[in-house]
Amino acid sequence: EKGGYEHFMLKEIHEQPKAVRDTLSGRIAEDGSAVTLGELDLSEEVVRSIDRIHIVACGTSYHAGLVGKVAIETLARIPVDVEIASEYRYRNPIVTDRTLILVISQSGETADTLAALRNAKMAGNRVMAITNVVGSSAAREADHVLVTWAGPEISVASTKAYTTQLIALYLFAAYLGQIKGTIASDERAKLMNAILELPLKIDEVLKTAPAIETIARDFSSWDDAFFLGRGLDFAVALEGALKYKEISYIHAEAYPAGELKHGTLALITEGVPVIALVTQDELYEKTVSNIKEVKARDAHVLALAWVGDEEIEKSVDRVLYVPHTLPFLAPVLLVAPLQLLAYYASIARGNDVDKPRNLAKSVTVE
Numbered sequence: 001e002k003g004g005y006e007h008f009m010l011k012e013i014h015e016q017p018k019a020v021r022d023t024l025s026g027r028i029a030e031d032g033s034a035v036t037l038g039e040l041d042l043s044e045e046v047v048r049s050i051d052r053i054h055i056v057a058c059g060t061s062y063h064a065g066l067v068g069k070v071a072i073e074t075l076a077r078i079p080v081d082v083e084i085a086s087e088y089r090y091r092n093p094i095v096t097d098r099t100l101i102l103v104i105s106q107s108g109e110t111a112d113t114l115a116a117l118r119n120a121k122m123a124g125n126r127v128m129a130i131t132n133v134v135g136s137s138a139a140r141e142a143d144h145v146l147v148t149w150a151g152p153e154i155s156v157a158s159t160k161a162y163t164t165q166l167i168a169l170y171l172f173a174a175y176l177g178q179i180k181g182t183i184a185s186d187e188r189a190k191l192m193n194a195i196l197e198l199p200l201k202i203d204e205v206l207k208t209a210p211a212i213e214t215i216a217r218d219f220s221s222w223d224d225a226f227f228l229g230r231g232l233d234f235a236v237a238l239e240g241a242l243k244y245k246e247i248s249y250i251h252a253e254a255y256p257a258g259e260l261k262h263g264t265l266a267l268i269t270e271g272v273p274v275i276a277l278v279t280q281d282e283l284y285e286k287t288v289s290n291i292k293e294v295k296a297r298d299a300h301v302l303a304l305a306w307v308g309d310e311e312i313e314k315s316v317d318r319v320l321y322v323p324h325t326l327p328f329l330a331p332v333l334l335v336a337p338l339q340l341l342a343y344y345a346s347i348a349r350g351n352d353v354d355k356p357r358n359l360a361k362s363v364t365v366e
């Protein structure tokens, strides 16, 4: 059942190219010119009326939402707030009939996410769900549903679900932009082509697993790890840190690199692992200067950077390269190395990878 892999998590990490292909299937016109999401049942008129989106989710799905915010704001110019469901459901958010509540849930059964969905429905608001389970409560109760075709995810640590949530969000953002006319057709074609190339590039990334295993073994003897990045790199850093703590039980924190000086730098000591993500070209110099700050405190820095970025080697101890794509799509390629890092750190510590202590796959009670 694990298809020859030692754990479900490893199997699911390796299923990501296929999961992405399946999630894209039938949703991009053959000539790459348009996104077709008829299944959403969202009329052009409604799309044009949406002036705010609230993304609501928990855990890894929340982290996908953070990338979704950037995707939607960039391509469709609609303001997006992203909130943790257990927070959102207990406050009194400002919602109008032009607000779309977008819940993201792999299982479609997470208690807090469902409660947020039900509150919104009860108030007469429009709700959309991105979920991996066709017959789930979220899929049944939302007005509009976009399914991720990741296939069953057994490991408690979410991997391929996140990656396909990203794909669904990019498609949705492009779809909104296409209707609203906020994305030029040549830009859209460029984006679609880049998205279609992602499965092969994830395959490339997965080939670096042996190098990641060595690094993870070294890092696993430390009780802390810090994940840094700016912009989308920070959004993925959050997911990398969650994965790391969830299965390796090592204290891990993600910070926007520019925040270091505001407190966290005090925690950086000699040899401590710092994982720095540097794929956002416009922020490159800024992040490198933050890397220099942690290097000055003798941290051990692993960078995740674009293939060909030899410059970065001067500032860090080790580099994992990912194939080049649009910086906007980088999260899809950055997450696999971070998943593998967490996986091998967990193995090195002798943990039960697929069933980490204290956690359940689906959190159906608050």
Ligand code: M6R
Pocket (backbone or CB within 6 Å): 058, 059, 060, 061, 104, 105, 106, 107, 108, 109, 110, 113, 156, 157, 158, 159, 242, 243, 246, 361, 362, 363
């Ligand atoms: O099924 P959901 O997407 O609603 O689950 C949300 C979180 O419980 C889930 O992503 C959790 O954070 C994962 N165990 C993280 O790997």
